[in-house]
Amino acid sequence: MKIVFMGTPDFAVPVLERLIDEHEVICVYTRAPKIAGRGHELKKTPVHLVAEKHGIEVRTPKTLRIDTAQQEFALLKADVAVVAAYGLILPKPVIEAFKYGCLNVHASLLPRWRGAAPIQRAIEAGDDKSGVTIMEIVEALDAGRMYQKGVVKITSETTGGSLHDALAQIGADLMSNVLKNIDSITPIAQDESLVTYAKKLEKEEEKLDFNNSAEVLERKIRAFNPFPATYFEYKGERFKVLKTKVVEEGGLSGEIIEGKSALKIACANKALEVLEIQRQGKRAMTTAELLRGFEFEKGSVLS
Template sequence: MKIVFMGSPDFSVPVLEALVHAGHEIACVYCQPPRPAGRGKKDRPTAVHARAEALGLAVRHPVSLRDEAAQAEFAALEADVAVVVAYGLILPQAVLDAPRYGCLNIHASLLPRWRGAAPIHRAILAGDLETGVCIMQMEAGLDTGPVLLRESTEITAQDTTARLHDRLSEMGARLIVEALQDLDALTPVPQSAEGVTYAEKITKDEAQLDWRKPAAEIDRQIRGLSPFPGAWTLHGGETRIKCLMSREAEASGAPGEIVSLNPLTIACGEGSVVLESLQRAGKGAQTAEVFLRGYPLQRGDVLGGKGGA
C-alpha cells in the first residue's frame, strides 16, 4: 500500500521499520519539527526523523496541519492510508479524510481505557493488571474511533514504563502490518461507552515520593515514572536521588526509614520497598549495590522531607 507515516518519538520507530520491511511504499514521513536539546541547545531531529532520513524517505515536519496549504500538500500524496503513532499533532478532518482508507492510529492501551497522552505510565500507576495495543480508525474525537484490531499483554511486577513501552511498540508494529494485510476484511468495532478513562500527560510534580503512602503505591510510582521523569526523594534534606526500579517487601519502620542496606529497603506507610536501581544528578543509573559504594547511605537514615514526604 501507499502509506503516509506520522510519528515522532522512539516508540514510533519500530512501526516505521516494520512497514518498510513489509514492502509498503512510504510516500512521506510526517513528524514533529527538530527542537533544541542537549547542553548546546542545538536543534535535534526526532527519533522518527533521524530513522526516516537513514532509510532514504522523504520527511516533512510542519508546525501545524490546520492551514489549507499543508492540507493540500498532504492530499496530493494520494495515499491509500495514513499510519499514525505518537505523532503529536491533532489531525484536522481534511487530513483524516484524505487517504483512501483514512487514518489508522496505533494506541498503547486497551481502549476505551486510557485515551490520551500517557497511557503506558497511567496503566502502571493505576495498578492495572493488563494493557495492550489497539489499531483504531481515527476520527475527530480524542482516541474515540472504532477499533480494528487489539491485543493485550500482562503488566508484571517487573515492568517499568520503559520495559512496557518497548514491548508495546513491537506489538504495535506487528499488529499494523497484520491490519494492512487484511484491511478490507476487518470489521471496525465501536468503543464501549463504559470504562472510559483519560491518560493525562505526566508532570514533574507527580514525581516526588511520599513515603507515608503504602508500599504498593510507592512501587507503582517508581516503576510507572521510570525512566522519565523518574520518581525521586531527598537524602539529608538536600541530595536528590531518583528511584528507577523497586519491588515490594514486608519490613516495617518509620516512613522513609532505611531499614536494611542489603537489600536496600525503605519503610513506607504500609510495608516497604526494596530499591534496585537509583540515580544521582550527573550520574547514570546504577544498581543499589554500586550506588551504595559511591554514596554511603546508612541504616536508620530517613529519606524524604518532613514526615517522609
C-alpha cells in the first residue's frame, strides 16, 4: 500500500519502521524542528530523523486547516494515512483524502481514555490493563470506529515509561495486521456510555500533595515516571521522586517520619517510602545512595 505517515515522538517510531519494512511510505508528516539545548540548535523529531534516514520526504506544516496544505496532502494520492501521536488536528478534507481514510494508533483500550494522556491516566487510576486501539479518525476526538485492540497488563511495577514502550511495539504489530487485512475487517463503533477522557498533564500536577493517600500517590509517581516526573520541595530544593512503596506507618500529611536510614513521608493514609530519587541538578539514584551523604530532618513537614 502507498502510505502517508503522520507522527512525532518516540512512540510513533516503531509504527513507522514497520510500515517502511512492509509498505511504500511516500511521505511523512511530523512537527517542525524546535530549538533545544544549550547550543540552541534546531532539534528534529524522532519521526523526522527516521524518515530522513530512509530517504522519505518530510513535511512539517504548522497547520492542516488551510486549503493549500489540504490540497498538497490530497495530491499524494496514497491509499491510507497512518497516524501515531502526530500532534495536529486533522480537518475533514484530510481525513477523507484517501481511500481508507486515516487510521490512528491510540494508546488505550477505547472508549476508555480518549484524549491526550491515556498512558499516565490509566496507571494513575489504578487500571489493571491498558492497550492499543487501531481506530479510524473522525472529526470528534478519538471517537472513530475500532479495527483492532491489543491488551497489556498493568502491574504494581508498571511505569509510564515501561507502558509507553510496550504499547508502541504493540501498536506497530496491530497496525501491520490491520493494513494486511483491512478489506476483511469490519470496524466496530465505540460504546459512548463507556467513554472516559484522559486530560493532558498539567505542570501543577507534578508536585506531590501528601494530603492524598499513599496508594494514590504511589500510582501517580509510577504514572509520571520518567516524564514529567513528580517532586517535592525540601528546604528550597527540588527532589524528583521516581519510585516508592506504601508502608503501614503514619503521621501528619507531608511529615518526614524517617529521614536518615530511609526516607519515609506520611500521607493522608499510610506513608510512602521513597526508593529512587533525583536531587536537583544531580543524577537519579537510589535513596539509600543519597542518604550516605545527605539527611532529611525527621519531623519536618513538606508543604
